[in-house]
Amino acid sequence: MKKISVVLAEAMIGFLVLGVSPSTLFAQQNAGFPEKGRIISLIVPFAAGGSVDISARLLAPLLEKDLGTTVQVVNKPGAGSQLGINSMVRAKPDGYTLAYTLLPLTVSTYLNPQLKASFGRKDMQPLAMHTSDPQYVTVVTNSQYKTLTELIDAAKAKPEKITTSATGIYSPEHLAILQFQKAAGVKFSIVFFDGGALQTTALLGGHIDFQLSTLGNFTSAYKNGQVRFLGAMARENETLLPGVKTLESQGYKMYSYVSRGISVPAGTPAPVMGVLSGAIKKAMESDEHKKSIKEMNMTLHYMSPQKMAEFWDEVEQQVKPLLLLELSK
Secondary structure (H helix, E strand, O other): OOOHHHHHHHHHHHHOOOOOHHHHEEEHHHHHHOOOOOEEEEEEEOEEEEHHEEEEHHHHHHHHHHHHOOOEEEOOHHHHHHHHHHHHHOOOOOOEEEEEEOHHHHHHHHHOOOOOOOOOHHHEEEEEEEEEEEEEEEOOOOOOOHHHHHHHHHHHHHOOOEEEEEEEOOOOHHHHHHHHHHHHHHOOOEOOOOOOOHHHHHHHHHOOOHHHHHHEHHHHHHHHOOOOEEEEEEOOOOOOOOOOOOOHOOOOOOOEEEEEEEEEEEOOOOOHHHHHHHHHHHHHHHHHHHHHHOOOOOEEEEOOHHHHHHHHHHHHHHHHHHHHHHOOO
């Protein structure tokens, strides 16, 4: 018995030296996953530089450390995230292909018959929620619009002349803009891009008047004093900028969040999902990841596969009526 205990103790030390926790290693052995040297692809269905891309690149190294294999971030932008998600749902359900599925974007994409998405809810299994943040009404520092009221008054005076942007039809930004227009009784001109970084570049270049997006897309611009925030589409005390008023406090009761979750193809074995979700949870609990995400002005919000699935169903119920209203026009 003493020899067995010594062997086990030495093995435990060996696991820790390798940077792999014993619980994770045992789970991996039970699932037969991942195979040594086999690459795990983490698809970002947007261009590089946006908040989703940043989230993925901060997470991947920690997953590599825990899983003991390479986790490669792959940007596949296009069609409002459809190209990237298509790549994931068509992949073999073996745990080696993951993709960020944004809520409500993914939901609005497959619910909208006009987009003719080749995937639906049944083709994906939620793995874990990573980050979730409210959206902000943002202008450049030298914008003529100093307050939310000034922006809305200009939009009322010049229908469809005030420009803004979104990352695709019925993307989180687009849905937020539709809410904004309805609540304020205005109509904006919307320009569509393939990623948050491209939107911000357009804003800073003076090509659009304002942008609705999460704070993570403005990290550098915010630090450099290039942007101002006219309001947050957040519930009270859920904004990363305490000095910025919520839209609700300014007379417009509406909320909009971008929730960045990770999913796998339907049919992925439960033990494999357990290994991946556990690794994501462990990474999110690390001081290193908490610090890096905070520096990028994003908020960690872990959800297990079951909790993310329940949240996903709630989002569907919220998006359906808004889509039906827009499509009936």
